[in-house]
Amino acid sequence: MARSSGGRSAISRAVEVLEAFDPSSNELTLTQIAARTGLPMATAHGIVTELIGLGLLERRGRDVILGVRLWELAVRAPGVVGLREIALPHLERVRDRLKQHAQLGILQGGEILYLERLSAPESVVNWTKVGGRIPWYATSSGLVLVADAPPERQDEVLGLPRPRFSVEPHPSSADLRPVLAKVRREGHAVTRGYIHPDATAVAVPIKGPYGHAVASIAVVVPTEGFRAAPVLEVLAPAAHAVSADLKQNYLG
Template sequence: MARSSQGHSGLSRAVRVLEAFNPSRSELTLTQIAARTGMPTSTVHGIVAELVGLGLLERRGRELLLGVKLWELAVRAPGVFGLRETALPYLEQLRDKLQQHAQLGILQGAEVLYLERLSAPESAVNFTAVGGRIPWYATSSGLVLVAGQSPEEENRILELPRPRYATEPAQSTSSLRARVAKARSEGHAVTSGFIHPESTAIAVPVRGPYGQTVAALAVVVPADGFQIEPVLAALAPAARTVGLELKRSLTGM
């Protein structure tokens, strides 16, 4: 595969262009893409033209947005979308029962990638977006997901840099290690005021067919007057049932 003078393949540069888009900036001009990727505008122009031709990007006037073809390809990924489809009815039940946000996330590197979020009217403040990412240490989902990793992977993640994301407290490696250990022993994690001072998030792990943590099921509720017992009474059984459904679909048992 041909490479640029900077040593990046054509494929890797195309991925950089696609990654310039995020939930908060779903439409970008050519100049904005060049600024976000750090590549020359002339280079971006050629990549964008090819991606548009393939249906991976679409034009809307001067702006570009991710194309429907990307969604068509993504839905063929059974590991992610099978998980989302399995969890969706239970997310709906959680939203309806608690009248708050219910969301599903997986660990990608050192971030939580959110596959789904359902919200009820008058829900608490929540900045989570479907397809969005939040650093693991700023979320209850991240804590339970890291708690489910091998000791080696947990140590690796804990040693990574942790720039301040939102309103989460400053956390040392030792304090975070204690939070992760608590999430592992208690089977849930709570973060109050980490993303917004008026909101609390509670997450529990979703176990795969062999007992491994494959996702986090979470709800976001108002911090004022929050009580964990009724939330966990709805959240924990839902996560267990999602895990059982995953096991049944993958193993037939």
């Protein structure tokens, strides 16, 4: 693979261009892409032109957007897509019973990647977006998944920087360890007002075929009048059902 003067391969630079897009910036000009990637304008123009030719990007007036071809490729990923398809009916039942946001997330690096979010009319404020990421320490899903991670993985995540994301608490790694131990012991995490004072999130783990957490189901509900027990009465059985379906699907 050809490499730039900075040592980056052509593929890595193309990925950087694609990663310049995020859920809040899904239409970018060439100038914005160059600024976000740090690539020279001529280099960015060449990569964007080639990606458009491959269908991975598309033009929309002066702007560029992600192409449908990316979606076609993404839906062939068996792990993520299979998990979402298995979890979706259970997620729908959670949303319908609680009349609030229900979402499915996985741990990617030091962030929670949201595979699905279902909302009911007049749900409480929620910053989660499908395909969006939030730092693990600012989410109930993150606390649940890191709490259930093997010790070496937990050490790795705790060693990552934790810049302030919103209004979440900012404990040290030493302070977080007993928090994670409590979450693992209780089997759920509650983040009251971590991202917005009006919203409280509750998450429970989805277990894979071999007993390790592979994802989480979470709900975002109003902070005012919040009680964990009624939420967990809906959430915990849904996670168990998804876990059982995953095991059945994997083991046949």
